[in-house]
Amino acid sequence: MAGDLILFRYISLEVFKAMGVIALVVLVIATGSRLSAYLGEAAAGKMNSELLGLILFYRLPGLLELIIPVSFFLAIMIAHGRLAVDNELTVLKSMGFGEPRLLKMTLLQGLAIMIVTAILALWLRPLAEIGTQAIKADQKTMTEFDLLIPGRFQTMSQGERVTYVRDIADSNELSDVFITELEQEEGDELGTTVVMVADEGETRIDEQGNRLLILRSGKRYRMKPGALEHQVIEFETYGQVLARDPSKLDRSEVKQLATWDLLKAESNSGVAELQWRLSLVLMVPILVFLAVPLARVNPREGRFARIAPALLLCFLYLVLLSAARSNVESGSLDPALGLFWVHAGFAILALIFYRGGERLFDWSWIKSRASQ
Structure with a gap:
């Protein structure tokens, strides 16, 4: 029991250190991109430059709700990949610490990430959207000369x-x-x-x-x-x-509605927004089930060997979720099916990888099979 706790702390430290670095880098890049766009609007006289800091602050929950799950996924790939390349996983396996126990530990880490993501997506971002809408309302009352x-x-x-x-x-x-x-x-x-x-x-x-x-x-x-x-x-x-400039008038967005209010929403846009918020939380354990088998790298491959295909899978996951959300909003996709089919598809893919399908990314295994 004490040994498991020590291993949990050790592996968690490796994962969360990598996650912190990745999240910080991505957040700086994303914030810089937003700031550049806002500075352009302020320079063109379309936005009050004094509000830039406040607007960026309100945008943080919307950025972090995506950055944190993706950073956690990549951190698992990097941390577990290092353990595999340094043969630490092999030593642990010889001591009876197999992949099922490693998966359980990673899911416990994922539980903490799910809680943080839920706070961001279900509570903080709607509050931030209310603040953003208040700023926009003030902007609407301004004329061009302001x-x-x-x-x-x-x-x-x-x-x-x-x-x-x-x-x-x-x-x-x-x-x-x-x-x-x-x-x-x-x-x-x-x-x-x-x-x-x-x-x-x-x-x-x-x-x-x-x-x-x-x-x-x-x-x-x-x-x-x-x-x-x-x-x-x-x-x-x-x-x-x-x-007043009519181009500043925009439609009310469901993004500022509280999650509790969205539970009672009947409109397609309300259902799509609710499912999107829930999807950000639900995708965390699925990403864990994807990352753990994908991180089974051969020491000769290197710890970063499967980062590229992992990134492509994660990107595809988010793109499909975004496309499903748009289709639910437009009414072209049944809200009952909604975004859940995407999660179901990637959960099945994760199960296939966990049972050995991740070897499709192992070039040495592919070559050995081809030579037979």
Whole structure:
């Protein structure tokens, strides 16, 4: 009993050390990719740059719910592969510590991973989605002028307006404002170009909650392309209501619904979201049953010999789950079948591997069989 506990601690330490390194590397890469995309949106004036850190924080549960199970799978491959290459598994087997006991120990480790994944997928990510939706709701109330960057020409209103402001004070005071926009009426292909320049301006909210743009000491030019005539209006004060950008309005997502609420959901999207959350937890023991036999590497193969096929299997698993989720959402797949057929297929594959089918990845075994 004491020997089993020592072995459990030793193997668990090997697995979780490898898992920590893999998860950290993947998380840094994924976060960096997201940050790059968000910085691009902020630079283009589509997002408030002050919210980047908070948005990334809210995205962490959604990243970790996938990274942790996959990292655990790869960690088993690496840790068990090292034990096999160093002949430690052979020594343990000669002492009566066979693969069934190794599988039980790995499943106990997997139980801890299942609990962590369940907390992330069933509880933390929905809470994070609520926070993300709250930020999006704040963004919806903003107009294009709330996202202006001083000293840059910015395209707005789906390319129909270009705006430049030299400086923006904390009180929303604007300096040296330049605005050009295209006004189009039905049947007018060329449209009318309107240019406004002003020494200063400001944005404010009226009593009805409308956002207003107030320009002072400026001129307004109105002209049609190809025409010689144009209109010039000089003004002391000019005001207009700022419309909210319709491209920022998006549909409500079921991702922010609590798992308990999804249990009562009847819509295809609700069922698909519930099954996806449960799938992330259910895939952990199946990945364990896949990884343990796949890690039976021949010492001559090397500890990383089967990492590539293992990655392909894991990638295929996730792709099929994602495809099944999309089909359930669209109604082209029966929700009763849902994502569970994918788990059933990979569970059968894991059983085949456990009974010796993993030798299909052992090139020395294939060569020996071919030479017979």
